[in-house]
Amino acid sequence: MMSPKFDPVMEKILHRFIKDYFASSGASGLIIGLSGGLDSTVVLKLSADAIGADKIKGLLLPDKTTPKENMEQVREYCAGLGVKIEEIDITDHVEALLKLHPSDSQMIQGNVKARARMIHLFHYAGMENRLVLGTSNKSELLTGYFTKYGDGAADISPIGDLYKTQVRELARQIGVPSNFIDKKPSGDLWHGQADEDELGITYETLDRILHGIEMGLDDDAIVKRTGLGPDEVQHVRKLVEKSVHKRRLGLIPKLGLRTVGLDWREA
Numbered sequence: 001m002m003s004p005k006f007d008p009v010m011e012k013i014l015h016r017f018i019k020d021y022f023a024s025s026g027a028s029g030l031i032i033g034l035s036g037g038l039d040s041t042v043v044l045k046l047s048a049d050a051i052g053a054d055k056i057k058g059l060l061l062p063d064k065t066t067p068k069e070n071m072e073q074v075r076e077y078c079a080g081l082g083v084k085i086e087e088i089d090i091t092d093h094v095e096a097l098l099k100l101h102p103s104d105s106q107m108i109q110g111n112v113k114a115r116a117r118m119i120h121l122f123h124y125a126g127m128e129n130r131l132v133l134g135t136s137n138k139s140e141l142l143t144g145y146f147t148k149y150g151d152g153a154a155d156i157s158p159i160g161d162l163y164k165t166q167v168r169e170l171a172r173q174i175g176v177p178s179n180f181i182d183k184k185p186s187g188d189l190w191h192g193q194a195d196e197d198e199l200g201i202t203y204e205t206l207d208r209i210l211h212g213i214e215m216g217l218d219d220d221a222i223v224k225r226t227g228l229g230p231d232e233v234q235h236v237r238k239l240v241e242k243s244v245h246k247r248r249l250g251l252i253p254k255l256g257l258r259t260v261g262l263d264w265r266e267a
Helices: 010-025 038-051 068-081 091-100 106-128 138-143 164-174 195-199 203-214 219-226 230-242
Strands: 029-034 056-060 084-087 130-133
Touching: 010 038, 010 130, 010 164, 029 038, 029 106, 038 056, 038 068, 038 130, 038 164, 056 068, 056 106, 068 084, 091 106, 106 130, 138 164, 138 203, 138 230, 164 203, 195 203, 203 219, 203 230, 219 230
Parallel strands: 029 056, 029 130, 056 084
Antiparallel strands: none
């Protein structure tokens, strides 16, 4: 069965990535927004193992739709790791903006929450000379399942090249508690939100198709090698294609020799 594989050595590679980037940055620490979900918990544990829990700060940014049990689990886990946390309820901040610009759209309201959290994270990072840790995984990045300039904004994204199914394997390897691993994936941006419902596909199926796309296979080849239906493959292909803008800087017309966001390469 064609699917992305998890290699145990990935843990050491990610430790080195975090450690080296942090050392070269001149920052005094790292900061991460903690939701109680699997991805942020994995990034938290990786970072604490890589540079020490004393250099990590967790920011809990709940609002009125955030499950209280999620925050309780995060507090308990951070206490066990020795990671200091700060908690700020963003309900008033979100409602103030929506009062100025009302919308009944759950998506728009959810994006406001994600961007409000980003503001807090980068504000604290600036005040305390920290780098913001991103928590998006490869499945989310490729399908555009994140808020542009919200949870997609970060200084470094350690698990950005790991599919969701690989993140689960990594979580087991590094000892993340099962209550985080087994939790139904959700951004908790509104009551009842669930990742797989919004994506219209399970992560297991999604990752197999994305892996085929990554390998450069056409739709027919992916169908043949996975045994999945052509409609599922086309659905995922469209998610990837229509979210290109989220993975790029704002489109810049090419005028010079090398253009930022197009063919300018950074070390």
